[in-house]
Amino acid sequence: MSLVVRDLSKAFEDLQVLRGVDLTFGDSGIYCLMGSSGTGKTTFLRILMGLEKADCGVIEGVEGKRFSAVFQEDRLCEDRTPMENVMMVAERSVTREAAQRELCRILPEESIWRPVYTLSGGMKRRTAVCRALLASFDILLMDEPFTGLDEDTRTQVIRYVRERTQGKLVILSTHMEEDARELGAEVVRLEER
Amino acid sequence: MKENTARFGRRLFVIGFWILVWQLGAHAVDNHIILVGPWDTVLALGRLIPDWEFWRSIAYSFGKITLGFLSGFGAGVFLGSLGYRLTFVKDLLKPVMVLLKSIPVASFVILALIWAGSKNLSVLISFIVVLPMIYVNTLAGLGSTDGKLLEMAKVFRMSAVRKIRYIYVPALLPYLKSGCRIALGMSWKSGVAAEVIGVPDHSIGEKLYMAKIYLNTADVLAWTLVIILVSALVERAVLGVLGRISFGGGAYESGGS
Incomplete structure (x- = not known):
């Protein structure tokens, strides 16, 4: 079953971070969430991880699914x-x-x-x-996973990620179009609201 | 290496300096009831050491105070962890801990003498002194746990045991170590003070009391020296154990399983 997000909104006090987000992800494949800073990429991923509660909206297809994550910080x-x-x-x-x-x-x-x-x-x-x-995971969420890597290492890690996530759903946020290209990912844009 | 030698030399000098001040003070006072010098203290200690009763008293007080410390430590960690998880428990225990911290030890000793007699007095007093210190440090240590690591643990569905081992214990240990350092010293001070008041048979407190009755200042100082030494040894042992816990689980450290 694919992962469907409908009318998802989230605000932190007066700051509206996500407003009426509608997205659909397939069963498997790599999706690159793109958008300028402040468009709520991290918040979106955190909601999927269950670390934030959306103000309103529906997420379908995550019941019983196991998540794995690369956070914005390493958290080691x-x-x-x-x-x-x-x-x-x-x-x-x-x-x-x-x-x-x-x-x-x-x-x-x-x-x-x-x-x-x-x-x-x-x-x-x-x-x-x-x-x-x-x-162990069904859905892998990665928040700017290649930050701080030099060119060679980045390429090496991207290749490694592609190889290890065959047949799984991966949603990652990035600022670089290049990442999406090298990952062979579908680009999903989160626009500023 | 050179730095260590210099530090050791400096420490030796400081100790030597104060021993000299002590000796000069005793010489100036020239009254064996008011103050005896380090040499007379060592002689008194030398007289005590071959006596079986000397070791028996140490063992007795060591056993009782250590039992009080360990039970206070265990209860402090347990209640602190419970208070961290349940705000209700934390609120419930707050006045008790404030009370335990603020009531003078002497009042507790007298109450404990009435309630429990002198035999287990030092156990109870050490327990009462150690409990609030470890409780407060446990709460503070667990409160300092990195929330981002806890989120990571949630996403990765880490088991409670792994969370405790890899996230909570490393956050808790520095607080427990500093709490232990103070609590150990306090447990010995208050434990022996309780023994001096309660005078249980074959205890260090009893020996101190008898030395006071006979105005035997050399024995008082010799026993004091023993208390300091034993307390320091126990502190080393406990901190060593806590140190091993913090570096435990290093099965991968030397390059393999």
Whole structure:
């Protein structure tokens, strides 16, 4: 069943962030939410994640679905290693060896045994992406997941995301058209209200 | 390494300086009832050490005060966690904790003597002193938990056990450590003070009381030294355990499973 959003609105006190948003997403595929700053991309994703309540509107097709996410900030346990951060949310079938193998695809091996606070911003971002991909999910929500990555790493991570999300629904927010192109994603615009 | 040696040297100098001041003070007073010097204190300690009763008293007071501390610690963490989760419990406990913090220890000791007798007096007093400190620190520590990590845990459907281990415990530990540091010292001070008032048999408090009766200042200072040493050792042990918890779960640290 596809994910349908109808007439979704959300305001924070006097600030109207989303107004009457109507969107439809397929069962699977990658969708890029685009729009200038302040158009409510993050708020929209947070509502889907169940972290914010919409003022009005309907979301269909999320019942019983498992979400995974890359947040706008990395939200990692800083005193733990990337390996531990991944394992603490990974689905049961993911072994340490598998997690190590996956992490090593986008991170230097020595970095996966170090506490996160010793890693660079880009390494933390990649850890957050890998964590989201190794958790069990039906719908993956990513809020500007490639921020802080250099060109080569960005390409590498995009390729990794494409490969790991085959057959799943991915909704991600970004400012860059290029991200959508490289991901082969459908662009969905959230316009300023 | 060089810095450590310098720090150790500085510490040694500070200790040496104050021992010297103590010795000079005792020399100036020249009255063994009012003040004895460090040397006489060490001699008194040397006299006490071979005596079986000396060790028995330490074991007795150590056991009772540690029991009071541990039960106060456990109850403080439990009630603090409950108060964090349930505002009703927090509101309910607030006046009790304020009361426990503000009533003088001496009043508690007298009440406890009436209620429970002298045998378990130091257990009860240590408990009463430690409980509000650990409770307040537990509330503060859990209150400092990163809300963004809790959101992350919600989205990833992390189990309660994992949330406690990876999110709550790291937030709580720094507060618990600082709370423990103060609570441990206070539990020993108040525990021994309670023993001095209640004079239970074979306790450090009883020995201090007897030394006071016989105006044996050297013994008073020797026992005081023992209390400081034992309390410091217990503090080290407890903080060591808490330190291990904070670095626990590092199964991946050295590069493998």
